[in-house]
Amino acid sequence: MSSGPLLQLRELDCGYGAQSVVRHLNLHLNRGEIGCLLGPSGCGKTTTLRAIAGFEPVSAGEILLGDTLISRKGHTLAPEKRRIGMVFQDYALFPHLTVAENVAFGIRKQPDYERTVRDMLELVHLTPLGKRYPHELSGGQQQRVALARALAPEPELLLLDEPFSNLDGDLRRRLSHEVREILKARGTSAILVTHDQEEAFAVSDQVGVFKDGRLEQWDTPYNLYHEPLTPFVASFIGQGYFIRGQLLDPETVQTELGVIRGNRAYVMPAGSSVDVLLRPDDIVYAPDSPLKTLIVGKTFLGASTLYRLQLPTGNQLEGIFPSHADFRTGESVGIAIAADHLVVFPAQGSIAAHEKFPESGVRRYSSDI
Numbered sequence: 001m002s003s004g005p006l007l008q009l010r011e012l013d014c015g016y017g018a019q020s021v022v023r024h025l026n027l028h029l030n031r032g033e034i035g036c037l038l039g040p041s042g043c044g045k046t047t048t049l050r051a052i053a054g055f056e057p058v059s060a061g062e063i064l065l066g067d068t069l070i071s072r073k074g075h076t077l078a079p080e081k082r083r084i085g086m087v088f089q090d091y092a093l094f095p096h097l098t099v100a101e102n103v104a105f106g107i108r109k110q111p112d113y114e115r116t117v118r119d120m121l122e123l124v125h126l127t128p129l130g131k132r133y134p135h136e137l138s139g140g141q142q143q144r145v146a147l148a149r150a151l152a153p154e155p156e157l158l159l160l161d162e163p164f165s166n167l168d169g170d171l172r173r174r175l176s177h178e179v180r181e182i183l184k185a186r187g188t189s190a191i192l193v194t195h196d197q198e199e200a201f202a203v204s205d206q207v208g209v210f211k212d213g214r215l216e217q218w219d220t221p222y223n224l225y226h227e228p229l230t231p232f233v234a235s236f237i238g239q240g241y242f243i244r245g246q247l248l249d250p251e252t253v254q255t256e257l258g259v260i261r262g263n264r265a266y267v268m269p270a271g272s273s274v275d276v277l278l279r280p281d282d283i284v285y286a287p288d289s290p291l292k293t294l295i296v297g298k299t300f301l302g303a304s305t306l307y308r309l310q311l312p313t314g315n316q317l318e319g320i321f322p323s324h325a326d327f328r329t330g331e332s333v334g335i336a337i338a339a340d341h342l343v344v345f346p347a348q349g350s351i352a353a354h355e356k357f358p359e360s361g362v363r364r365y366s367s368d369i
Ligand SMILES: Nc1ncnc2c1ncn2[C@@H]1O[C@H](COP(=O)(O)OP(=O)(O)OP(=O)(O)O)[C@@H](O)[C@H]1O
Pocket: 016, 019, 021, 039, 040, 041, 042, 043, 044, 045, 046, 047, 048, 195
């Protein structure tokens, strides 16, 4: 299999009629990779997916699949000519066809289609259920049939639109891992749309975080968490708090927790007021540390415990400690900061800051809350 970009979106604009939804979108997906479009409701994920599938025209920019230009303004290659498969949230199986007939639907004209159907059913672990009808299957089984049906014609790219959102907790997690394994085993490239971060991270190699029709960052899950490029990505991905600090030099910040030194250099002038991102795993239990905090909340998570910690100023943070170290609310504990991926942004309210925080798993200045 050749590597290199399979899908390229260049300066893409698309929407509905005169309404522009997605603007200046650039991304590329290499062959064999799984990408994900992640973001709050209404930010344009499904619109982008539909443009890739060929269901919506584009108003500027272009989409390439391999070397073929499949969309640009005034030209939309028909969906059935794109070699792109789709899996939908509601499975969209044909109710009057059996499982095997559903899987065979797009390949019936191929001479050895029966063998392909058998292989596909085996791939998705549904061999014994080939003669059943969709209404005789669970939600997870129906989604596996939809996956087998989409993979049977060997698409170059598979698009999955919120494929697990009708399934609940545990099944959702299991099926998302299973789908990743199946796609990886076949080397199938895919783009998944979801608003569930855990699912995005479990399935994808690259994740794009959308905000208001713009892609803020297209990156690995690790980089999105540890090296967010914008305050929105920092707050949308993961949990944590922003605390106020002052940049001492490109890698060092003075905060109420003392001096924090990271491994990234910031180009803002020394003395700049900054917001420092502290995630729960940046705060470590350190019994001998002079830095003491008061435990004001506690959530037992099994292997670890998430503590809400109050600083002497009244500001709060969250810290995640191994659950062997068990403390009660009201106790004082020593902490240290292990934020080698130091993430800072111009302080909100300062001249350099221009971002708003519309929603977040990350909060700022917790004493304000
Ligand atoms: N058929 C349509 N006609 C006009 N506007 C639409 C249409 N479909 C979606 N929109 C609008 O386009 C914007 C983006 O919608 P889209 O479905 O792409 O968002 P999304 O990120 O997939 O959201 P969600 O997670 O809720 O599915 C929204 O403002 C939505 O109201």
